[in-house]
Amino acid sequence: xxxxxxxxxVRRLVLIAGAWTLVVMLAAGVFLTAQFKAAAIxxxxxxxxxxxxxxYAGSTIEDGQLRAPVLTDIRATRAYSGRYWAILDKSExxxxxxxxxxxxxxxxDLMLASSQIDQLDAAPGKTxxxxxxxxxxxxxxxxxILARLPGYADPLVFVAAEDRSPIDADASxxxxxxxxxxxxxxxxxxxxxxxxxxxGLQPLFRLRREVAxxxxxxxxxxxxxxxxxxxxxxxxxxxxxxxxxxxxxRQRTHVGNLAHALKTPLSVMLTEASQQPGQLAxxxxRQxxxxxxxxxxxxxxxxxxxxxxxxxxxxxxxxILDELAVTLERIFQDKSDGQGIEIDxxxxxxxxxxxxxxDFMELAGNLMENAGKWCRGKIRVEAAPQGEARMLLTVxxxxxxxxxxxxxxxxxxxxxxxxxxxxxxxxxxxxxxLARAYRGSVQLGESPLGGLxxxxxxxxxxx
Amino acid sequence: xxxxxxxxxxxxxxxxxxxxxxxxxxxxxxxxxxEAQFLGETEPYDAVVLDLGLPKVDGVSVLERWRRGNVxxxxxxxxxRAAWSDKVAGFDAGxxxxxxxxxHTEELLARLRALLRRSAGHAxxxxxxxxxxxxxxxxxxxxxxxxxxxxxxxxxxxxxxxMHQGRVIGRTELVEHLYDQDFDRDSNTIEVFIxxxxxxxxxxxxxxVRGLGYRLTPLAGEATD
Numbered sequence: 001x002x003x004x005x006x007x008x009x010v011r012r013l014v015l016i017a018g019a020w021t022l023v024v025m026l027a028a029g030v031f032l033t034a035q036f037k038a039a040a041i042x043x044x045x046x047x048x049x050x051x052x053x054x055x056y057a058g059s060t061i062e063d064g065q066l067r068a069p070v071l072t073d074i075r076a077t078r079a080y081s082g083r084y085w086a087i088l089d090k091s092e093x094x095x096x097x098x099x100x101x102x103x104x105x106x107x108x109d110l111m112l113a114s115s116q117i118d119q120l121d122a123a124p125g126k127t128x129x130x131x132x133x134x135x136x137x138x139x140x141x142x143x144x145i146l147a148r149l150p151g152y153a154d155p156l157v158f159v160a161a162e163d164r165s166p167i168d169a170d171a172s173x174x175x176x177x178x179x180x181x182x183x184x185x186x187x188x189x190x191x192x193x194x195x196x197x198x199x200g201l202q203p204l205f206r207l208r209r210e211v212a213x214x215x216x217x218x219x220x221x222x223x224x225x226x227x228x229x230x231x232x233x234x235x236x237x238x239x240x241x242x243x244x245x246x247x248x249x250r251q252r253t254h255v256g257n258l259a260h261a262l263k264t265p266l267s268v269m270l271t272e273a274s275q276q277p278g279q280l281a282x283x284x285x286r287q288x289x290x291x292x293x294x295x296x297x298x299x300x301x302x303x304x305x306x307x308x309x310x311x312x313x314x315x316x317x318x319x320i321l322d323e324l325a326v327t328l329e330r331i332f333q334d335k336s337d338g339q340g341i342e343i344d345x346x347x348x349x350x351x352x353x354x355x356x357x358x359d360f361m362e363l364a365g366n367l368m369e370n371a372g373k374w375c376r377g378k379i380r381v382e383a384a385p386q387g388e389a390r391m392l393l394t395v396x397x398x399x400x401x402x403x404x405x406x407x408x409x410x411x412x413x414x415x416x417x418x419x420x421x422x423x424x425x426x427x428x429x430x431x432x433x434l435a436r437a438y439r440g441s442v443q444l445g446e447s448p449l450g451g452l453x454x455x456x457x458x459x460x461x462x463x
Numbered sequence: 464x465x466x467x468x469x470x471x472x473x474x475x476x477x478x479x480x481x482x483x484x485x486x487x488x489x490x491x492x493x494x495x496x497x498e499a500q501f502l503g504e505t506e507p508y509d510a511v512v513l514d515l516g517l518p519k520v521d522g523v524s525v526l527e528r529w530r531r532g533n534v535x536x537x538x539x540x541x542x543x544r545a546a547w548s549d550k551v552a553g554f555d556a557g558x559x560x561x562x563x564x565x566x567h568t569e570e571l572l573a574r575l576r577a578l579l580r581r582s583a584g585h586a587x588x589x590x591x592x593x594x595x596x597x598x599x600x601x602x603x604x605x606x607x608x609x610x611x612x613x614x615x616x617x618x619x620x621x622x623x624x625x626m627h628q629g630r631v632i633g634r635t636e637l638v639e640h641l642y643d644q645d646f647d648r649d650s651n652t653i654e655v656f657i658x659x660x661x662x663x664x665x666x667x668x669x670x671x672v673r674g675l676g677y678r679l680t681p682l683a684g685e686a687t688d
Binding site: 259260261263264265266267268269270271272274275288292296322323324325326327329330331333334338340341342343344345346357358361362364365366 | 472474475478479482516543544545546547548550551554555559560561563564565566567568569577581612613614615616655659
């Protein structure tokens, strides 16, 4: 059983319109054909009535004998021409006897059924119309009148009849034309309904596309302009989206707060443990370290979960590299016997990352911090557009670098660590994890400065 | 050496007080932001260990208020929030170092020692050019007391220009002082750095002398001392 509620709206509307059109068209066809036929028969009848009148008016009685008028209609003289007349005698005992008849009748009679005679009898002098079977069993239309003539004892019946098949043919011809014309009209109307429905439902399809875009993360909300009937739905959907985002945001803040709140007690435990000798202290310290790693891991997870909600953000790269360079030089100011480090960074002013600012800061910050840890004093950072939709972030240092084996090892380790637990000696696993979330990639290579070169491929926001 | 410890957790405070005292520092403790701000402004500390999550006034605000009130005491920030955006915000507010919780006490003590050693460097005369001021000892620069955030290459360029203020300095000369010798960067290096300095100092302080180079001058109306 098909659930009617699942039926397509378009189909539903078209079906209703189609069924209704069919009913109306049928009714109109039947009505029109009937009207046409009735009018044709009325016209036919009135010409027959004239003939009957002529018969009646032109007939005389001479010496008790009926003399019929001379009718000039040629059709009444040729055999089976289709036009006939007769004058019948109705005797006292009810027997009907033809007195005179047209030559066209040839060897047959124009006889009325007794019920028809009774009908005439009931209203003498009034013309009445009948359907008859005539010569060669042709359908006839007849006009008859019952009247008396002076000098003749019995009442006489004057009958004029004509083959009615031309009217029937006309009527069915008219019927066919009507059906044809109405069919065209009906098909036209249904087509109009289809077009109307398709066009009318267009905003609904647009709404669906926009919602899909939101789900795929291409848009944050519905921005389209909708007809007044749909506008409230769009508003409600936007409110729902906002509510969802708020809930996710709240959860994320919640996880963040929880994680951060755990860090002070962990500090206390670590400090206390490091100051006490014995096995208990060792266990506490080890466990506290594990907890710390777990906390960091879940913080990142919470951020990643929130990230899938929005990715339409555009983050200019230049100010972030500037901030990070200043901050990292501060952090490493005691390195190289108090010489500190020197970060030389380059970036086109209009370059922007397609994603969240916080994430880009984590990506670039971790790479630069890693370089800061291993360098002897110099770091170079270069951000550059790559093709239409990508950008490259390259971080070089002048440290010891990695051998090709170590490099492939470092990335492998990063991948394996992503699936299990957090933490990597190079700090690259966080970067790798984040870059993947943005469908980017990390590559390790040899730096012209002598150390490690890390290249990050990331999505770029349009300018 | 006198240290101000700002931390609201009683256990951590007790531990840190003990550790700092053991290391030979005199320690004052402030459990909330208001008291911390007051103590920092009134007492001559050699360094501050500042937790960021504080009752009443949060740590970053306390730090910002100190720096605005010309309290230059070196500050080491302790915080549970270790995202790069938080670190950058901390340094922006005027922190000198940063330690993420949870940490080992030894690491805190080592950082503190380094911080004190740095700030104890002998006084060197500061350079000024109008409202622009550069302190070679701390490697800091400021305009009207507002600290500038410069990378070391930007600082080095500004330092050289301040030592030769009023004079037109050619590009080659600037490149030679910007980089040691062994790296030659592309030809527009100097334009890039001058551009960034202008963004941070204000566009009018560095003048381009067509065909010759650049000149650093005080703004019209600024007193030169």
